[in-house]
Amino acid sequence: MAASAHQLRIDLTVNGTVHGIDIDPRTTLLDLLRETLDLTGTKKGCNHGQCGACTVHVNGKRVLACLTLAALCDGADVRTIEGVGTPEKLHPLQDAFIAHDGFQCGYCTSGQIMSALAALEEPWGPDDAAIKEAMSGNICRCGAYPNIVAAVQEVRKSAEGGRNA
């Protein structure tokens, strides 16, 4: 990549693959994923941390990739939607999103799924109100919200069933 005179070297792991990359210090994690690593499943909706479309996991926690400087991800372990499942081998949450129609245009969906995967590991409690609150940082302009809640609940309940079994 040509560009800025000032370049920084970072090493990070994305979906299990280690990358050593020279970056423009202004680069966000979101633009690094999309424009340098061609991981375009993570979307840019607002670039201001207001819509949630760019949600990814850094070291196991959900973060907004547009508000995260790539330079601060040196040594980080990043997981994106491409690291969750594939069209041929879906993660159960992806299956549940399809079954419950938890999306329409699909643009916010990567962020919704990454957010939900993290939320399922966070201490939110089991009821719909808690899941709605946990998922309210991810805007779906098509309005699939009740279906998203249903999809997350299905996976949460089956995980709970698995633990109790």
Added chain:
Amino acid sequence: MNVNSTVIGKPISRVDGRLKTTGAARYAADHRPVEGRPLHAVLVKSSIASGRITGFDLSALQSMSGFVRFVSHLDGALIRTIKNPVDGAFAAGEEYTPFENDRVHFVGQHIGLVVAQTLEVAEAAAKAVVVDYETSAARIEFADPTAEVRQPDLYNTGEELQVSRGHVEAGLVEAVEIVKATYTTPIEHHNPIEPSATLAVWDGDHLTIYDATQGSVNDKNYVAFGMSVDPKNVRVLNPFIGGGFGCKGFTWPHTLIAAAAARAVEQPVLLVLSRKDMYTSCGHRPYTEQEVTLAADADGVLTATRHRTQSYRSLVGDHVEPCGMTTAMLYQCDNLEVTHSVRVLNRPSGTPLRSPGEAPGTFALESAMDELAEKLGMDPVDLRRRNHTDIDQRNGRKWSSKHLLECYDRGAEKIGWGRRKAPGQWRDGNDLVGLGMATACYPGYRMPTQTRLTLDRDGTLHVGVAVQDIGTGLYTVLAQMVAERFGTSPENVRVLIGDSDLPPGPLAGGSMTTASVAAAVDDGCRALSEKLRARLVDMGHTPGNEPLVIDGGALRSGPLSVPAAEVIPTDVHEIVAEGGSDDTYGFTGGVETDKSFYSFGAIFAEVRIDRDFGIIRVPKMTGVFDVGRVINAKTARSQMLGGMTFGIGMALMEETFIDDKTGRFVNPSLGEYYVPVNADVNEFDVEMLDIPDYDFNPFGARGLGEISNVGASAAIANAVYNATGIRVRHLPIRLDDLLEDLPR
């Protein structure tokens, strides 16, 4: 039509679901040129509302490593002059040609484009461009007395905007109760989560564009015109679009600018609009002021109706928010006057936003109906029944299919309308509770559409048409339609859309795609069926009169079963048939018919309002819709949820503020323009009557993308009145509208 279909109407999961849930679906900004990487582009926009550009200072850019080029009107004729917003071949959101001259008409107008090797450099360079202006007087304030006022004759559908019948003054004299009130709706923005984006790739004089557009064919014709190339040399690809809601409907200047820049720098250029760009680059719903007069006799029969809408347009865009179109059609009333006027202002251009006219118009009309019911001491549902008509009031035609009274009945039953109390009288703990309702309606439109149907040697069917799935479920609906016609499973159908090289279809707007493709698919399947039967006869078979079934890799007709691989000669690989319909319905100048086509529905809302803080919540909304045959129960329900969610936003949250001095939008971000989030949405109860409308198309479907948003804001406003006794005549309704007067 097989009414016991195993395919049509079933809640089949989206066929594109695996791509969308894994990040594998590629939207405009996700595509890459076949070779190399695109250059990145960032728009430079005017910061003044009126005047001319006297110069650009680019000195800070030249030293930036990775900066490639700045493009503006100073580059000469990069783009061919576009004289009309509608050129016959295309409809554009604005009638001006980008970079044509030094004139500035509104804040946010595109005046330059920075192209750089990386996005970071392009963004820094765009910020570093210093623009010198000579400002001139701008008309920004809505009430500016010097603004030109126009009374446009027609909306873009061809429908009349100035309607008069009978004698309104005489009707007012007959009345025992009259409501006369002014309702306002704010500037609203579409805010699809995908910002508009264009990747332009030239190969000689051939141009490929990956564009976030609701209309690939329209886009192709616009860009071909602006670039002075044969439309055959332009291909627009839009396999996935991240929502549109109208702002990607008519094509906009940024697409042309990206194409022009790519030609100028002789490299692929990717232009992704920022969220802030989205507020001034591709339209909004303009502010409306609507004076509604409703007069009724003692029985509640309307004796006069008047609906005067004032709105505005920009200097370069001709959108009119047609709020009164519903009023001219819906209720029986012999004395009626509907007018629309627009002020010409130095503001960004308006454009259709999900149910243009119907959404703000029914807020006013259906609020006024609620006020009239209150004055008459009538139940609001009864008032609507009293004025129900089976005749289209605009032209005296019968409806092709209208079951609105059933919608009222079912909706009232489902929401528990009988629980409703007098205004301000229903308390539950610290909450004031209320119920409200409104009528929903949206025209049935259909446009000429062609399709290509293909059977390959595996026995797989393919359907191709240049339409697009903006989230509506069209991929799945098309698979279902073809599967139905050949007695097979949707899994056996491959759907090709989102490519302007396919047989032409309409843009995704006006809730018309399903009805349009229905007629085309029906004809395409007939054509393929005929070809296949002829082929079977050529092979020495005698297919019976039974419908041709294509399933399990074989063609069957009655007892006959022949593998597709035998039917299709090895040297051709596939049998292709084309079909379609040239008919237009619902637009002026369409097919001559003695019927009118419209969808209807009833929306009911329950609100709960905190007595201390005035916080408004919507625990439940019920929508019952008469939208013809439902093709897919799952995706149809989702569209209705989405429309009602849009309605909650319109009723309680959404508003763009403009600064009257500078002409700038004050809150162009998702942090300051509030849209509903998951926690804002509660129970939705959606029912569709599912009564086919075969006069409209062979699958009996009408559109449903927009009707679900119509009436929702009035139903909520009427519920707020019922809960509190406070009538709010503007949107959005916020707690500070209620706080001072809440009943204790």
